[in-house]
Amino acid sequence: MKDIRVGLIGFGTVGSGLAQTLLEQKDRLLRKVGARIILARIVDINLEHLPEQFKDAQLSKDVNDIFNDPDIDIVVELIGGLEPARTFLLEAIRHGKHVVTANKALLSIHGKEIFEAAGHNNVEVGFEASVGGGIPVIKALKEGLVANRILSIMGIMNGTANYILTKMTDQGAAFDVVLKEAQALGFAEADPTYDIEGIDTAHKLAILMTISYGKLVQLKDIHTEGISKIQPIDIDFAREFGCRIKLLAISRHHGSHVEARVQPTLVPESHMLANINGAYNAIYFTGDTVGNVLLYGKGAGKMPTGSAVAADVVDIGRNILHGSIGRVPALSYLPEHIGTPTITPMTQLCCPYYFRITAVDKPGVLSTISGIFGKHSISIKSVIQKSRQQNEPVSIVLHTHEASEAAVQKAIAEIDGLEVCTEPTVKIRFLVDEPR
Amino acid sequence: MKDIRVGLIGFGTVGSGLAQTLLEQKDRLLRKVGARIILARIVDINLEHLPEQFKDAQLSKDVNDIFNDPDIDIVVELIGGLEPARTFLLEAIRHGKHVVTANKALLSIHGKEIFEAAGHNNVEVGFEASVGGGIPVIKALKEGLVANRILSIMGIMNGTANYILTKMTDQGAAFDVVLKEAQALGFAEADPTYDIEGIDTAHKLAILMTISYGKLVQLKDIHTEGISKIQPIDIDFAREFGCRIKLLAISRHHGSHVEARVQPTLVPESHMLANINGAYNAIYFTGDTVGNVLLYGKGAGKMPTGSAVAADVVDIGRNILHGSIGRVPALSYLPEHIGTPTITPMTQLCCPYYFRITAVDKPGVLSTISGIFGKHSISIKSVIQKSRQQNEPVSIVLHTHEASEAAVQKAIAEIDGLEVCTEPTVKIRFLVDEPR
Numbered sequence: 001m002k003d004i005r006v007g008l009i010g011f012g013t014v015g016s017g018l019a020q021t022l023l024e025q026k027d028r029l030l031r032k033v034g035a036r037i038i039l040a041r042i043v044d045i046n047l048e049h050l051p052e053q054f055k056d057a058q059l060s061k062d063v064n065d066i067f068n069d070p071d072i073d074i075v076v077e078l079i080g081g082l083e084p085a086r087t088f089l090l091e092a093i094r095h096g097k098h099v100v101t102a103n104k105a106l107l108s109i110h111g112k113e114i115f116e117a118a119g120h121n122n123v124e125v126g127f128e129a130s131v132g133g134g135i136p137v138i139k140a141l142k143e144g145l146v147a148n149r150i151l152s153i154m155g156i157m158n159g160t161a162n163y164i165l166t167k168m169t170d171q172g173a174a175f176d177v178v179l180k181e182a183q184a185l186g187f188a189e190a191d192p193t194y195d196i197e198g199i200d201t202a203h204k205l206a207i208l209m210t211i212s213y214g215k216l217v218q219l220k221d222i223h224t225e226g227i228s229k230i231q232p233i234d235i236d237f238a239r240e241f242g243c244r245i246k247l248l249a250i251s252r253h254h255g256s257h258v259e260a261r262v263q264p265t266l267v268p269e270s271h272m273l274a275n276i277n278g279a280y281n282a283i284y285f286t287g288d289t290v291g292n293v294l295l296y297g298k299g300a301g302k303m304p305t306g307s308a309v310a311a312d313v314v315d316i317g318r319n320i321l322h323g324s325i326g327r328v329p330a331l332s333y334l335p336e337h338i339g340t341p342t343i344t345p346m347t348q349l350c351c352p353y354y355f356r357i358t359a360v361d362k363p364g365v366l367s368t369i370s371g372i373f374g375k376h377s378i379s380i381k382s383v384i385q386k387s388r389q390q391n392e393p394v395s396i397v398l399h400t401h402e403a404s405e406a407a408v409q410k411a412i413a414e415i416d417g418l419e420v421c422t423e424p425t426v427k428i429r430f431l432v433d434e435p436r
Numbered sequence: 437m438k439d440i441r442v443g444l445i446g447f448g449t450v451g452s453g454l455a456q457t458l459l460e461q462k463d464r465l466l467r468k469v470g471a472r473i474i475l476a477r478i479v480d481i482n483l484e485h486l487p488e489q490f491k492d493a494q495l496s497k498d499v500n501d502i503f504n505d506p507d508i509d510i511v512v513e514l515i516g517g518l519e520p521a522r523t524f525l526l527e528a529i530r531h532g533k534h535v536v537t538a539n540k541a542l543l544s545i546h547g548k549e550i551f552e553a554a555g556h557n558n559v560e561v562g563f564e565a566s567v568g569g570g571i572p573v574i575k576a577l578k579e580g581l582v583a584n585r586i587l588s589i590m591g592i593m594n595g596t597a598n599y600i601l602t603k604m605t606d607q608g609a610a611f612d613v614v615l616k617e618a619q620a621l622g623f624a625e626a627d628p629t630y631d632i633e634g635i636d637t638a639h640k641l642a643i644l645m646t647i648s649y650g651k652l653v654q655l656k657d658i659h660t661e662g663i664s665k666i667q668p669i670d671i672d673f674a675r676e677f678g679c680r681i682k683l684l685a686i687s688r689h690h691g692s693h694v695e696a697r698v699q700p701t702l703v704p705e706s707h708m709l710a711n712i713n714g715a716y717n718a719i720y721f722t723g724d725t726v727g728n729v730l731l732y733g734k735g736a737g738k739m740p741t742g743s744a745v746a747a748d749v750v751d752i753g754r755n756i757l758h759g760s761i762g763r764v765p766a767l768s769y770l771p772e773h774i775g776t777p778t779i780t781p782m783t784q785l786c787c788p789y790y791f792r793i794t795a796v797d798k799p800g801v802l803s804t805i806s807g808i809f810g811k812h813s814i815s816i817k818s819v820i821q822k823s824r825q826q827n828e829p830v831s832i833v834l835h836t837h838e839a840s841e842a843a844v845q846k847a848i849a850e851i852d853g854l855e856v857c858t859e860p861t862v863k864i865r866f867l868v869d870e871p872r
Contacts, residue, residue: 021583021725022583024724024725025583025584025585025725028583028585029582029583031650031769031770031773032582032765032768032769032770032773034770128580134723134725134726134727134729135729136575136576136579136580136581136729139572139575139576139579139580140572140575140576140580143572143575143579143747143750143751144564144572144575144576144744144747145572145743145747146465146468146746146747146750147457147458147461147464147465147742147743147746147747147750148461148743149461149464214467272711272732275708275711287570287743288460289457289460289461289570289739289740289742289743289746290570290733290734290739290740290743290744291570291733291734291737291739291740292732292733292734293570293571293572293731293732293733294730294731294732294733295729295730295731295732296708296728296729296730296731296732297726297727297728297729297730298726298727298728301727303725303726303727304725304726304727306583306725307581307583307584307723307725307726308580308726310582310583310725311579311580311581311582311583314579314582314583315579318760318763318764319760319763322758322759322760322762322763323758323759323760324754324755324758324759324760324763326758327754327755327758327760327763328754329468332468333467333468334467334468334470337467337468
């Protein structure tokens, strides 16, 4: 059988993980695929530090050496970011190469352009590694759960944010302290904005929603809130309510419209998602046929992501060897059946809420605040007032029954406008597990 | 594109689940596959009660009507048991039909014959539904984790046994009481032997080991212990040790030999497998590239299993449509690379143990017992003696450090031979999570 020849653009963490995987698993893959999978070319801006064992590949600093090599079957883009990654992928596609990428930002913003170009050029796009690191979640959705209408998706899909929340929960430490520690350990980037503000999670949710629903969901469709305002006090209160705080991606399919949000969430301790700790990821689906399914594993890192990229390479390699390109549509549904989503307005959302209001401790404050909630038809389940320290504003924590986001936004605006309120109110939603 | 035509043998729980799935998901599958998947024929010994909506299929009581229909592409066997299921599958294969089955007993005993026949006839064998119900675990192992050496497999793969243990844990109820309740609710069969004695779990482990390691593992290779001797007192003691008791399938790849056992196991409460409750299943892999991965979902039932069978039908259907039969080897490795396993002798096993010894409460008993353990180099970590009730033998519970199964077997034989010991000692192994 013919060899499958791979060209790799970007020899960073994931790129070196792919190279190491293809090398270490060479014999195993041959025994499974019946053909050799060869890392034939590596392109990077800096090739000086390339370990000796990868120097069998042809090395270059010019991507055109990959595009113009007629023997390269699959181009793997692992440089990340929007440009030049977008241009490189489109060029590879234009040259008739199949492409594999782990680039969730790119796909959630320029996905339409890339998948259309691939369609016109009859090449495959593999993106297993873009969501959930080593967890084979894309394949599970596109193939294993093919005979399901996906009703909901909930996921912990950012290891950095989950690591920080786990440390805050276990050690009672402050957000800033844990973030610094995570940066020192290499669990968080120097600029952690994408991870802690939920943007990276939103990229991934856009991809999962697209292949789950057959609607092209983009980053801008997703309401995104991060975890940087969460304080140890919120984690303590969450514990009193029998919950843990997790950064969740949540989407529900309501038939004519779909919900799409990333937010810190109070998850009951008994729920599996409350028990996903550290840098692990988990994605929890509900399908109309299969019911609930959870997939768990390492959401990032050199080798887990290398495992997922290699799986895509093998998948496409098999289609090349068996002449079955296009066997599974890139986005699960055939291109002509992919529509545009109608996103549920956030104001229509209903769920129980947690509020932490910071106010001067004066007689009548609680009465004023509860009056405002009452006026907006928000029913309060419990109130906890943290015992005050001298001359400090108090924290008043409220747990509501189910309330509408529209009403909540109005009530909070009114409360935050009170003279006695010294800080913006912190609002965290409780998990509602049932599709509705 | 051509239609994919399916012949179904057996319209029981899972068969009707497949029929319902193909009907309900008809349009969705067309939008994903680009071809219609039609349930063309149904064979069952009793067709009188077939719901009206499935009567578009051609009905018959004779399997030959399926084998001899040249338009049938895929034959789905869902009657279970060894015969006539084996004969039906082999006949279908001989007629050049691709086959799909959920029959773990059959595959773990007659797998060699069936896969060889399929190879000779160049047809596919789908068996996703044989392990983990609706969880796409076979596809994950064969494709998503293709670039991994699987180091270990641990699984809760029998919903009935897990339901019983969960109820015993939550309610403190006795095994027999919970079993009767489970039978009344339809969670356990009239003859529950396969489920509670670990045999069904062993069938499934044999299948997972085969595709994980590329070694044809059979039922007889797996050391199997059930849960019928577990008492509420054991569950209480487990709790004191911070553990829950679960029926686990465990296999580890040691390079030149592989461990294979099904047993009740003391699982630390913090481990994900300790928190898989009720009729749910979970399978926990360690791969050398990906690290730990857990897949969770409904392990049985009409619709979840229907989801998995339908996924196999679609997978094979796509290979038919794209001319890519044999694209992924049935057992993950190409037939010429599948060997025979060397199974680790149980006596070589080392782990911490839990023993519950029932003895007459006389001075010196504990000293005699601990003397025997000492003689066999078994080091004791803690001893709990349950406060005695009048005229009743006492339960002495020991938690050991790591000990060898060989030594344990000798020590227990000696202890059970003591005149003061009134019942056979109950032995439960602790989970050791690290591959070794």
